[in-house]
Amino acid sequence: MTPEQGDLYSPRRLVLYGCGDCINDYEGITGHERYRGDLRLLYFASLHPGTGTLAALRMAPMQARKLRLHRARQADAPWQAGDGDGAGQQPFRFPGRPPAGRPAGAAFRAVMSRAASPSDLVAAARAAGIGDERVLAAISAISRAGFVPGDYVAAAYRDEPIPIGHGQVTTQPSLSARMIEGLHLAGDDHVLEIGAGLGFQTALLARLAASVMSIERWPDLADQARRNLARQGIGNAQVLAGDGSRGLPEGAPYDAILVSAAFPQVPAPLAAQLRIGGRLVQPIGPGGSEQVVLFERSASGLERRHVLTRARFVRLHGRYGFQSWS
Numbered sequence: 001m002t003p004e005q006g007d008l009y010s011p012r013r014l015v016l017y018g019c020g021d022c023i024n025d026y027e028g029i030t031g032h033e034r035y036r037g038d039l040r041l042l043y044f045a046s047l048h049p050g051t052g053t054l055a056a057l058r059m060a061p062m063q064a065r066k067l068r069l070h071r072a073r074q075a076d077a078p079w080q081a082g083d084g085d086g087a088g089q090q091p092f093r094f095p096g097r098p099p100a101g102r103p104a105g106a107a108f109r110a111v112m113s114r115a116a117s118p119s120d121l122v123a124a125a126r127a128a129g130i131g132d133e134r135v136l137a138a139i140s141a142i143s144r145a146g147f148v149p150g151d152y153v154a155a156a157y158r159d160e161p162i163p164i165g166h167g168q169v170t171t172q173p174s175l176s177a178r179m180i181e182g183l184h185l186a187g188d189d190h191v192l193e194i195g196a197g198l199g200f201q202t203a204l205l206a207r208l209a210a211s212v213m214s215i216e217r218w219p220d221l222a223d224q225a226r227r228n229l230a231r232q233g234i235g236n237a238q239v240l241a242g243d244g245s246r247g248l249p250e251g252a253p254y255d256a257i258l259v260s261a262a263f264p265q266v267p268a269p270l271a272a273q274l275r276i277g278g279r280l281v282q283p284i285g286p287g288g289s290e291q292v293v294l295f296e297r298s299a300s301g302l303e304r305r306h307v308l309t310r311a312r313f314v315r316l317h318g319r320y321g322f323q324s325w326s
Contacts, residue, residue: 118143121173124159128174132181138207139177147200147228164198166218168314171260175292175311176201179281182294182308183256185209192251192273194244194316195260199225199237205258206237213237213251215244217261217317245318247273254278261316262287266295269320271302281308287315287322 121139130136145156148170152162161169171179180201185191189209196202196216202225205212214237216222222241229237240248244259245267253275259266259282266282274280274297283290290313294305315322 118157120157121159124174125177128178130174130177130181134185134187134208135177135181135204138180138204139173142200142203142207143232144173144200146232147198147203147225149198164221166221168197168218168221170197171201173200175309176204178309179258179260179292180204180208182281182292183258183279185256189255190251190253192248192254192257192270193260194247194258194270196222196225196239197260199228199239201258201260202237202239203229203232203234206234209236209256211236211238213248213254214239215242215248216240217242217244243318245269245316245320249273256280257282259283259316260313261321262290262313263316263321266302267316267318267320271295271297274302283311283313285313288312 118140121144122136125136125139143156145153148156148162149164155162159172159174161172163169183189183191185205185208187208187210189211191205191209191212193202193205193212193214196214198221199214202212202214205214206229214225216225216239219241222239225239229239242248244261245263247257247267247269249269252273254273255275255278257270257274257278257280259270259280262283262285264284264286266280266284270280270282276297276299278297280295280297280302282293282295284293285291290311292308292311294308295302296305297303317324
């Protein structure tokens, strides 16, 4: 892929060849959840599964007004497969983007300018390839505005990760949808979630399962998640503060386990707490560049099925995860 054919990104730069601009320290590419306090511009992309082509792109306008763009250097043009922690990820093609120096097409302008609304989360999930109508209905039914900090209510219905404290962000809704769809919930499932955040993903799970047990590392986030769920009238989900790498053996076995933090392998307690025939979804990697993988428990142990997507997650800390809690 050459600069004339579209746009490229690397771990350190998002190069916009359609307008000749370059943005240092990109954030928000689909599933990429690293957040920094000096972030000035957010791009949020939804990709078509399999092809890797861009289905939708949104930009946070409040940050964009403060950004001064600089023309990309020629040295930034090549795709550097070995450059940093994003190595191996494929470049994005922007819909409606013409060759450099020509005006953007209507498809690109529409994506960039359309106002966010509750239906946008469903549309973003569909654009990301989510086809399970029960998952889409859950996204439509759950008010995400009730699960974000007050300062971010206006951004609640954008398909964006939102900062929630402790260096954490919420999972991008379309990414949550991808992971939940991979669990193939049938409605009578008993689910364990590792990483409640402020409870939005927990609420989606509760809408699709009979019962949900969720473990959140940070006690204040767990408290807020419980309050959020109670305000929404969700009574079949319980949030506990603790070490998610240990799981919750007193509630086992589970029909499905969803892990929202990264570790190079599935912690042994989680595998042991999954019933035979149960599904587990976890980001597999060191934290910062992961494959989100679907596993299934068989009589012989946990078996890897397939990769659902690529993403960036914070690390899973605890006795059976990364040992440092810093």
